[in-house]
Amino acid sequence: MKDCFVKDISHFDPHDFSANDGEGLYRSHSHKYAEIVVITDGEGYYTSEKNQNIHVSSGSILIVPPHLYHGFVCVKAWKGMSIHLKPQNIPHYCNYQINQLYKHDANKIIATKFDQNDLRKILHSVHQMEDELSMRKTDKFCYDILRNALELILLLIIRHAKQADQEISHPNDEESIFREVLQKIHLNFNTSLKVSELSSHYYLSESTFRKKFKEHTGYSPKQYLTNLRLDEAKRLLRQTKKTIEFISTEVGFSSSSRFHDQFTKRVGATPFEWRMQDRDHMKK
The missing domain is CATH 2.60.120.280 (Regulatory protein AraC)
Structure with a gap:
């Protein structure tokens, strides 16, 4: 394959x-x-x-x-x-x-x-x-x-x-909390995750959650989530024959137009153009 x-x-x-x-x-x-x-x-x-x-x-x-x-x-x-x-x-x-x-x-x-x-x-x-x-x-x-x-x-x-593992972290330790947050995001990146739900689950205000999240990752929660979705979209464009519209939904974008805009902004090419360029590169 x-x-x-x-x-x-x-x-x-x-x-x-x-x-x-x-x-x-x-x-x-x-x-x-x-x-x-x-x-x-x-x-x-x-x-x-x-x-x-x-x-x-x-x-x-x-x-x-x-x-x-x-x-x-x-x-x-x-x-x-x-x-x-x-x-x-x-x-x-x-x-x-x-x-x-x-x-x-x-x-x-x-x-x-x-x-x-x-x-x-x-x-x-x-x-x-x-x-x-x-x-x-x-x-x-x-x-x-x-x-x-x-x-x-x-x-x-x-x-x-x-x-x-003998090194058991304290459940209230900040590092372990954000490890759990990242796991939840990576597992559910294609759903309608909300910062308000994540922050309230860990008894943090939204502003504190956003600040701490950026300290741990270097990105805002929204940027981090968008990057995950676009990275997975690139893999699906490269490795499958699924349609662009199907991929946009599968990775969690609310509309294909939003996916198109975000992808083009980050990659510098439309999803269709990137897929064609990647296939041409693989043939060389």
Whole structure:
């Protein structure tokens, strides 16, 4: 699928090592793609240039950022799969989820462990993605199904990572409040979010909320929301065949004319012109 955010999904069953029973060491390497690794059987260790040495076994899930040198040693023949993602094409909310995981260090392997119940959910989502990628002819729902499957995988990873995190923030801490605000905005950017509702939920006046929001993000709430909508619109224009009118509604603009005006003002081209220019650029 052209410009899909999933490059490929590969299975290892096990790697073809020279040692007996699939055991062995894989040389350190890096790639420009983000990688999600799911271990379904066996045992081993993942290492990275950040001095990580992570024990993995059935149920282990890892996220490897792009360009990070990493390797692994398999001590008991393992099975699993790797999902390679194109960083520049990852849907905005999935990007937000990944950034939440990397809030402390943006260049390390994130690892967590799932029980069999949640592992089944992960595998079901991966198989959904594989089914969509294997279709000879894609339809307008393909992108959304892939995005929803990736969102579920990342949400489960975040939930387990938070459960394992020993650094629990105080619920009234300002930083944690605005982390929650940003998550709410990223999750509901395409709805009619109102500053008054957000501020009242956290017992803040609108003026205080706007001031604090700009301190944390560098943007007013309205600017931040518009930027999110336009970024997602650009991804949909690039990666799908959905009509411009449909995209304007899907990303949360109240009218296609407002979408057209905001897009042109920020990008310097109309949505149609930008889509054509982007396609011409991809052909070169």
